[in-house]
Amino acid sequence: MTELLRAAGVSKRFGGLLAVDRVSLAMAPGAIHAVIGPNGAGKTTLFNCLTSFTPPSAGEIWLQGARIDGLRPDLVAARGIARTYQNIRLFPDLTALENIMVGLGVRRPETLLGALLATPAHRATVAAVEARARALLLDLGLGGRGDRLARHLSYGDQRRLEIARALSVQPVLLLLDEPAAGMNPVESHAMMELIARIRDEHGVGILLIEHQMRVVMGISEQIHVLDHGVCIAAGTPAQIRADPAVIAAYLGARAAKHGMDALEKRA
Amino acid sequence: MSGLLPRLQDGWRRATWVDVFLVALRLLVLGIVGYGFVAGLLHPRYGRDEWASFLVFGLVIGAIYALIALGYTMVYGILRMVNFAHGDVFMFGAYAACFTLIACNRNGLLATQPALSFALALLACMLVAAGLAILAERIAYRPFRRGRAMAPLISTLGLSFVLEYSARGMFGAQNKAFPSFPAIDGAVLVFGLSIPRVQLIVMLAAVLTMLVLTLVVMRTRMGTAMRAVAEDQDAAILMGINVDRVIVFTFALGGALAGVAGLLYGLVFKQISFFMGFFLGVKGFGAAVLGGIGNIPGAMLGGFSLGLVESLGPALFLEGIGVAAPYQLRDAIAYTMLVMVLIFRPRGLLGERLAVKRA
């Protein structure tokens, strides 16, 4: 079985700042990994490198055995990486359904002539796309909200719609940037279950950035800890919990002896 | 060397056919300019005096572009918005100067006290243009400071039309002749070259104005505040700077410079009209981008460069290609250069300096 994702020595330099410093990671298909680290540790920058939004300054990224670093972002998406954003970035003036149909349409492009003449083939495509979009909405608990403008959805619905839109491009790897940000414990628990369910049902690998340790520890199989752009630790939740370097990075060296449990309680 | 090859390979891997097209376009333009240049040099058609006069004229028109570009660059540096009405502020400045000079001419002041008349005209055009610029800010910018990017663009376009056709209604559709006065007529010998006196005066006035501007921006409290706001608006607010006032001041300053440009334009070209502002404004914006938008020395450099290219270009390389009546294409050269800069080097010659965050 080939690896889903392999990043080797990925670095990103902004002027004098090395935002991501030789980060390497590998994921198996259908795995759930998490990237954690303090604010400004370079987590989102790493995502941007993986999706080519800002191409890495050095290093190589392979997806399913093909090299993708520096490809145009839309080609990276076509290879199967989809993402969500820390500050939700939906198409605010499109309806929820249309938001998803944009993603679906990329996989099933319509021809200009077909669209103009409304040929039977075109109509069949449109019907299929719409049905699939409605199914996705229903799947993520957004049934009945398809005809609302994205900007008018509630915060939690927007988060889920963003995930639905990412799924609509039929990715093999889903990057979630703080999916549970700003959610209370009940909501973030539901989000956790949703993420696990998506992995099971869609068979995608998931890489997530998250600050809520409860979520991270609960569903991740592997955790990568970034600090100042450097990957200071990687391993299973249990290993990370016990890693003194991680605790030092999070709480400062003095608090290290209180352990990760304290942190989890705070979160 | 070993590092270069993979990078080139990488570049090819990422390149699209659009990139290829753009490179080809660049080479094509360079080729045409280069060929024309060489061909023009091989068959010299103009003497030394003619080249000198092209050069001086380029510098003069360049100075006017630079003054207009400064207004754009200061406003864009802070607000990141194009002010289509800026060219019309310049046009109103020219009219204000023109009418002041006509009034002075009527009561004889122009003949007896040319310096005083000139000063009065300068004052009038600066006041009128600064006032209009402030008005433009009120009408077309302030309501949209936090709005979509397209709204101020469109509303300044509308304002530009209002100003143009108001001027047409008020001052007439015909060209207006600038009064000529003996003090600026004639020519001066500089290094054995005969240069019209008016061009020298205009150059001198433009350079002085730019010096004053540099002093205002670098040395006064308001200038410091301006630079602070251009650097980082939020931080400036935290430092207790009244951003609204700084923005109004910036518009006023830019307007005043455009007013001076109007006066100088009138002196050089002797004729002004209501529709001259828009495209001069566009060229001024081009000059600002050429120099690096938000960059004050850049705007000056951009203005002079644009003026020189426009005035030397037809003789330098269009003649060489064998274009008939190349001077008709002067504007085409200027606009092509503008488009090229926007496409290939939007950061300009000296690099752009923009506010970190949008307002």
Next chain:
Amino acid sequence: MTLPARLEPLALARDATRLALAVTGACAGLVLVGLFGQFSNRWLVVGLLDIGHALMLAIALRAGMVAARGQSWAGAVPRALLCGALAGVLVVLLVMAARVANLRWMLVSLTPVTLNRVGYMLPEQQAMLLLAAGGAAAALLGTALVLLPPKARRLLMGALLGVVLAGLLRELIRSLLSGLGEIDGWAFSYDGLLPAGAMAAAGIGALAAARPGARHFAALPSRARLALQLLCLALLLLLPAVTNDFVAQVMMLVCLYTLMGLGLNVELGLAGLVDLGFVAFFAVGAYTVALLTAETAGVAHLGFFAALPFSVLFAALAGFLFGLPVLRVRGDYLAIATLGLGEVIRVLVLSDMLKPLLGGAQGIVDIPKPALFGVILGSPTRLFYLTAAFAALAGYCAWRLQHSGIGRRWLAVREDEDVAQALGINLVQVKLMAYTIGAAFAGLAGGLFAAMAGSVFPQSFQLLVSVNVLAVLVVGGIGSLPGVVVGAAALIGAPEVLRDLGEHRYLIYGLVIIAIVRFKPEGLSPAAIRQREVA
């Protein structure tokens, strides 16, 4: 406001004075820019009110509305009366000052005739009284419009609008109703709307405002409603055939701008690409038809319908080539870059370099009228139907595109380019397609224009055309298909009908654009997408 009783008159005077100064300033502007002079010899209602003074009264009316804001009748009426009267007096004082100062050498609009007309050619004291009375009455009317109960307000508004529209559109109405006869003489004369006609118009306006049938209409099944709407559309389309060439010409222009507006709407409204060089594609289309069909200067002597596809094709090609480089440019820079490209094209067309081919400033003449199956489409009416047919076709295409996956991709790019790309959308392809299709629409319009005018000159392809099309979109609502038609009718049709607006129309355009962007950014006919959500 709960001011002490003693201070009340003071506040009243202060408010009224402030408003009166604003009104006086606006009236002075009206005179200065020449609008008043242009319209003061045109009757709105013959013998009663000219359009110039009507504009002044409209300003006073607006002031009356402002005066009534947050006031009761007791507070508003004296404010309005005082403000209107004071403004009337001030205007006459300004006129007297202008006579003394004699600034005509500077301000060409201040002719003695115009200044006299402000005061109805009356001696100054009488003029002052008259204008003060008029101003006070208009301001009072404005106040009433705000403070009356809704029903009465609507009736009053309808009556006012009826008179204004009937007065402004007199020529259109006369030519429309000329078939019926008998309205000349009592409702309209050659000079304009007669008082009796004004009464009738007010009645019709009030009736229309009361909308007696609205409830029944709403109660109709949607299919019947659609049928009624289609019937109205059909009647509208029949108009040029049953009326005269003037109506046909105006409607043809509206269709032409609709066509261009649909094209720019693809670029700006859907894909979010600002394009101020749009006129270049229009020019490409027009010159293509000119070159391929013109009798003397042409190169191919094709028929119009054989040449038109080339217009579309070449314009699309031009759009493609334009699009390639400027795609990399964003936002404001894109506006300037396209503007620059458009100007480059115009300068080139004008130059001696291309004169042998394109005719330079003399343009290309002798373009034959289109012929379809042996029928020469020479009259404005026939040309209108030709244009309308193509506009309808373009409208259908635009509608199909907007509601297809392609349209959704454009919208996605407009909303958030980075996210769209991260979803796998090829920005280059999507934007190029918008540019190419938009340009194709403009090329079609250009081809029609060349045949319609019978000649093409570089002067017809100024930046003004691009700005006009942009204004059509802004007024109608950017991104809305019905908005394009509404905008074209409002901006292109209305000034044509108003005739002697002349170059002042661009002043009005500017004001309208500023006002719309400021107060009604979604335009007069908002995009269907927003309506759908409300429904």
